[in-house]
Amino acid sequence: MSKPLLSIIIPTRDRPHLLPHAVNSALAQTLDDLEVIVVDDASTQMAQLPKDSRLRVIRLEQSRGGAGARNVGTEAARGRWVTYLDDDDRLLPQMAEVSLAAIARASATPPVAVISGLEKVSPQGEVIKVRIPPSLCPKGSHFFLETPEAGRSYATKQTLVVEREVVLQIGGWDEQFRSRVHSEFFLRLNPVCTLIGLPTVTYQLRCHGGVRVSSNPVLRQESFHRLIQKHQVAFESHPRQFAQFIYRHARNSWQERQFQAALLAIAWALKIDPTHPLRNFLQGVCQYANRFNPA
Incomplete structure (x- = not known):
């Protein structure tokens, strides 16, 4: 062929x-x-x-x-x-x-x-x-x-x-x-x-127990910042979705116990879109805390 x-x-x-x-x-x-x-x-x-x-x-x-x-x-x-x-x-x-x-x-x-x-x-x-x-x-x-x-x-x-x-x-x-x-x-x-x-x-x-590159927390942090830097004009032209993108990254960072990165991302997202609700992120924080402090 x-x-x-x-x-x-x-x-x-x-x-x-x-x-x-x-x-x-x-x-x-x-x-x-x-x-x-x-x-x-x-x-x-x-x-x-x-x-x-x-x-x-x-x-x-x-x-x-x-x-x-x-x-x-x-x-x-x-x-x-x-x-x-x-x-x-x-x-x-x-x-x-x-x-x-x-x-x-x-x-x-x-x-x-x-x-x-x-x-x-x-x-x-x-x-x-x-x-x-x-x-x-x-x-x-x-x-x-x-x-x-x-x-x-x-x-x-x-x-x-x-x-x-x-x-x-x-x-x-x-x-x-x-x-x-x-x-x-x-x-x-x-x-x-x-x-x-x-x-x-x-x-x-x-889903499987093997390693996925996309789940590597260090690579994800590096690529997150590289992606925004490379496509900064596109991100800044869509502020609402830009903030949502950062919120999702903050939630994932928190779940991976990268707490400093998560808090920095939240502050960045709030600066871009102060009106965006934090409900989803806060729910994720509570779910994470409940895993380690069961009632």
């Missing part, structure tokens, strides 16, 4: 027990016209993967991180469209088909990309939470800095299907980021590309 319609890119590092499930879910798509590219980011443990003519494996001798692995996969992709699958997650069988069908129906001026629904599942496969994206993020917007529709979530970024050339034109994934990689990418993508949100769940984000 010299020119598949879609390339599914899977960056991976030292998850030989999880990677085969991700690869199999990509190969099991109802759309046949695709390729799967696994980019091994200098793993010390190799996974046993199925033999399939649609599967390619690229092994990096030196680690470039998740963003770097995505860039390698994007550059190697032969498909017009690309999507990215984390090595510990799964695609539902119709993901490629429904995403590309929505793009074909789109009336918006190109470029157009699609995001869809995501479900968070337990290690036993039970659905814990379902997230549905906003129905439309027009070109020129700033994705999660816009006011969301009721009941919709911006935390579905992993489901993106986008033209490979668009990814290359905006400079790919920023390899300076090891956490908040998707947030940074979307702040560059949405200004030049309309994002259509589908109510269909196509992706499973799997």
Whole structure:
């Protein structure tokens, strides 16, 4: 298959027990016209993967991180469209088909990309939470800095299907980021590309006991400040959502027992938007305190 319609890119590092499930879910798509590219980011443990003519494996001798692995996969992709699958997650069988069908129906001026629904599942496969994206993020917007529709979530970024050339034109994934990689990418993508949100769940984000880069508290603090510094103009043009973004960071910092960082973030958010209620943050503080001081 010299020119598949879609390339599914899977960056991976030292998850030989999880990677085969991700690869199999990509190969099991109802759309046949695709390729799967696994980019091994200098793993010390190799996974046993199925033999399939649609599967390619690229092994990096030196680690470039998740963003770097995505860039390698994007550059190697032969498909017009690309999507990215984390090595510990799964695609539902119709993901490629429904995403590309929505793009074909789109009336918006190109470029157009699609995001869809995501479900968070337990290690036993039970659905814990379902997230549905906003129905439309027009070109020129700033994705999660816009006011969301009721009941919709911006935390579905992993489901993106986008033209490979668009990814290359905006400079790919920023390899300076090891956490908040998707947030940074979307702040560059949405200004030049309309994002259509589908109510269909196509992706499973799997909870497990392994390490996730996104849950590393030190990396999250560093990337939080780097993200705001890089996109300061966009953040400052959306003060209400900017403050909300900082409040969420404060809540997460508090839950991770980074109390000084949490209090500094609260003070920063209040300076940006003094009218924003502290109810959600205070509820989180109380819940945390109750864990250690049961009645």
